[in-house]
Amino acid sequence: MFSNNGWLVRAILVLLMFAAVTVSHWGLCELTRETRFLVPSSREPILLKPEVVKLFCLGHEQLAADLYWLRFIQYIGDGNARRTDQYQNAYDYLDLVTSLDPRFTQPYWFAAFTVGAEMKRPDLAQKLIERGIQANQNNWYLPFIAGINQYLFAHNETAAANYYRLASKFPDAPKWLGRQAEILQAKIPSLVKEVNTWDTIYRTSTDPLVKERAKERLAATWMRVFKVSPSEEIRKKARTALAELGVEVR
Numbered sequence: 054m055f056s057n058n059g060w061l062v063r064a065i066l067v068l069l070m071f072a073a074v075t076v077s078h079w080g081l082c083e084l085t086r087e088t089r090f091l092v093p094s095s096r097e098p099i100l101l102k103p104e105v106v107k108l109f110c111l112g113h114e115q116l117a118a119d120l121y122w123l124r125f126i127q128y129i130g131d132g133n134a135r136r137t138d139q140y141q142n143a144y145d146y147l148d149l150v151t152s153l154d155p156r157f158t159q160p161y162w163f164a165a166f167t168v169g170a171e172m173k174r175p176d177l178a179q180k181l182i183e184r185g186i187q188a189n190q191n192n193w194y195l196p197f198i199a200g201i202n203q204y205l206f207a208h209n210e211t212a213a214a215n216y217y218r219l220a221s222k223f224p225d226a227p228k229w230l231g232r233q234a235e236i237l238q239a240k241i242p243s244l245v246k247e248v249n250t251w252d253t254i255y256r257t258s259t260d261p262l263v264k265e266r267a268k269e270r271l272a273a274t275w276m277r278v279f280k281v282s283p284s285e286e287i288r289k290k291a292r293t294a295l296a297e298l299g300v301e302v303r
Contacts, residue, residue, distance in 0.1 A: 103153060118149075118157055141172065144172060151184050155184050158185060162198060164181040166263060175202050175207035179203070182199045193223035213237055233250075233253065254271075276300070279292060
């Protein structure tokens with residue numbers, strides 16, 4: 054009966070996937086994963102395994118990924134709750150989204166900033182980002198993100214520089230990437246490297262949430278420069294940079 058009503062079949066699939074996402078989000082089913090980072094809660098999302106979600110998809114994995122992505126954005130948007138649970142479900146959400154649609158690149162930024170930074174698990178963030186690199190082999194942005202995760206959150210300057218060099222080899226990569234690798238391995242103060250990294254993220258990111266987070270970190274780093282620098286010239290530079298970011302120094 055459905056052969057002549059393709060729209061009806063698609064509508065039913067959408068409803069099934071939406072139901073699966075909703076059920077998993079509110080924790081009304083009891084499926085577990087080896088990589089859980091959960092605390093008991095009546096509102097706690099229990100996320101389905103990617104292979105289970107695919108059973109509902111019937112070839113529409115990208116649509117399911119979009120639905121889970123919207124749930125993830127709602128999840129991280131609840132700032133008060135995330136300050137309490139330290140983003141403990143971020144990896145599970147992003148693992149599910151990127152398993153369903155590994156060519157969707159936006160989640161990899163959040164792998165670095167929520168899993169690598171907030172969860173303090175740059176190793177898990179790297180696992181997700183490597184999935185993206187393999188699925189998007191013509192995209193310089195993915196190894197660039199891997200480099201950021203390695204430098205800022207894993208504190209591995211050598212690995213970060215290697216990723217930057219890898220990214221710089223892509224035909225459409227910006228010319229400053231090679232310079233970024235040199236800066237990381239140069240014998241200059243770590244605060245200078247950190248300012249440079251956050252400034253690059255802030256000025257190149259197109260995602261509003263990532264850009265705002267980078268702005269906050271950049272301002273905080275410039276403030277540290279202002280407070281610890283013995284040089285009046287550098288303090289003046291820091292004051293100017295902070296003013297451009299909308300931060301007044303008294």
